[in-house]
Amino acid sequence: MRGATFARQAACAMAVALVATACGGGGDSGAGGEALSSSWTDPQNPLEPANTNEVQGGKVLSMIFRGLKQYNPKTGEAEDMLAERIETTDSRTYTITVKDGWTFSDGEKVTAKSFVDAWNYGASLRNNQKNAYFFSYIDGYDKVHPVKGEQSADTMSGLKAVDDRTFTVRLSQKFSGFPDTLGYNAFVPLPRAFYDDHAGWLAKPVGNGPYTVQSYTKGSEMSLTRWDAYPGPDAAQNGGVTLKVYTDNNTAYTDLMAGNLDLVDDVPAQQLKNVRSDLGDRYLNTPAGIIQTLAFPHYDKAWNKPGSVKVRKGLSRAIDREQITKTIFQGTRTPATDWTSPVLGAEGGYKAGLCGEWCQYDAAAAKKLIEEGGGLPGGQVKITYNADTGSHKLWVDAVCNSINNALGNDRACVGNPIGTFADFRSKSTTQKLSGPFRAGWQMDYPLPQNFLQPLYYTNASSNDGKWSNEEFDKLVDEANAETDPARAVEMFQKAEAVVRDNMAAIPLWYQNGSAGWSQRLSNVALNPFSVPVYNEIKVG
């Protein structure tokens, strides 16, 4: 009897000890302290660097990877990370030297080859990488990723590893901004494990960033811990991050209020009214590199007549941006006055007020312009949007209201919802829309080039309205070839003025990123891509 009691006591003591060490184990990850939990959405594509083109997957990549450059979370400027030197004499051939002492978290050294192989993998048509076009500036891209037919080469001829730490990149055209694009996730190096055991790597990605993946349950949770041997200067200030998949950002917000979650990086629109009283100064609302515009079907003759420019300008003047951003978005968007984003900064290419009077609300002027331009095609504009995500219906209806009021005509503008994003995209990318449609652009890297070339250059990848202008194309080419950054910015702004004078697309507003967090956290900030700067967050 006594023996039994003793055994029970011993078992209890051991259990307590085990629990205690288990608790201790979570806490003693060095100076980092405890882990935090954050809301997440299931990434749309497999988690490969060159295959991830949305924020949720990008969030993970930016935690477990570091590339040649890293965008400063405050200024957005591209700063050297793994790159020791990026040298060029002609803006076409670049010699890149990789810093010594970096490894992947599985111990493999990061060499020039880690980059060359990863870039060739990303560009190869065979691997179906959705970000392959990022490598399209490199010589030989057309051989590994032809527009039609089979690829005729495995590697790009413009990419060569010279030695362990040096490689050269030859571009197919001059592009002075090229080094600044290298902070994008598609350009990170990859370890051998990625190619040798691809399925295994996807189940538990291995990178070279401040965090390592501890466990990954697809569709529900990813647990990342601080990598103690991380050689970089931006080591994690916390023990780790647990990303929890939420089906609805309202539930994530409710969980934050109930104390079950530490950080939400997408405060739902319905909560914007109470967020200040709920969270006080634990709420952040800062500009992100996202601009919303109304694009036009320039391929449609009705929108491409001599007077069409005036009609487009008139529509722009009929939209009361101040009112809509204040009432519908509770100030989480800022009326746009150019075609880039404030996160670029004045030196980086953002020019407040470049749009001038054309972006200012004036009902009388709007009416006059549209009449001078020959009236609305067919007497009515239909603004097409996808109704499944975002609160697009809300603002499209508001924009239409504004236009209808300005023109004194109840039927001048109506919304035209399309069920799913995929369907909306398939219609807009195949030029099947006959009126203006919503166009959102989130920057890939903080350069004015990224806000202009993909969207307005002739036949560019996201020029869904098929706008084409020789002068614009010429100015962009010249700006890309310009080696002096200040002069390049100037040229891009000249090109932007061409967009304005033709009103190729109506700028609506710049989007902000928002975040709310629990009392446990401090030092929370959002980077220009509206992703939390996880490694700087302090817990406790």
Add this chain to the structure above:
Amino acid sequence: MGRYVVRRLVQMVPVFIGATLLIFLMVNVMGDPVAGLCGDRQCDAATAAQLRKEFGLDKPVWQQYLTYMGNVFTGDFGTAFNGQEVTELMSTAFPVTIRLTIVAVLFEVLIGVTLGVVTGLQRGRPVDSGVLLLTLVVISVPTFVTGLLLQLLLGVEWGWIRPSVSSSAPFGELLIPGLVLASVSLAYVTRLTRTSIAENRRSDYVRTAIAKGLPRHRVVTRHLLRNSLIPVVTFVGADIGFLMGGAIVTERIFNIHGVGYQLYQGILRQNTQTVVGFVTVLVLVFLACNLVVDLLYAVLDPRIRYA
């Protein structure tokens, strides 16, 4: 009995093929899923073509359907766009939703039938009117209102439950979501049982049973309830399928990663493989439930025989 079951099973085949074909066509009409895969930037033509080929989207729809069905019979439900096997998605989603459905059905049967019996026996009394009014309220308030309200009160204000269900979704955490999911059906079950009981109470066999001097509880459970349950069983049986497929709202509110969530994601991302795969299984569940209901009739009322 055996022949009846076989005949029913054979009848299921055309229903199954028709239902899957319909879903397949409906998802296909929605347009090109590859267009949505690249976000706000257009997929370059070569990659898009390659992806279409990989997912078999470059073939005519009838051929896609035949290939798909051929694969389904070998247990291959295809791959979702994020690279996961649909069977893998199913193996994580179905257990969760089945647990949720079990909780909901238990609530439905236990609370619904009990309330139904109580009110049916006390027709016209205050208890009866009270429950009738309550069920009317439950039926008329949409599920998402009940769900959000309970989540806010119990989860945030009073802190009795966690507002969201963790990824392992144990039974304990599913009680409130299950109650929310069951609420409307529960009200119907109550009303069905009540009417049925009230009607049968006046029948001859009940009067005989009372005249024989049987104890009251025996009269109620053995004679009255057994005969009154047939419409209720029909309803609950059909409801199991509805609950599993229709859990989208409840699963979204409580962050449950079950069938509703996967279906919703599949539709949003226009992922034919996911949607058709899950709906196929749901169709099977529906058919199986119907069969079980029909067989249960014979158990409840021996006069019903199947040839």
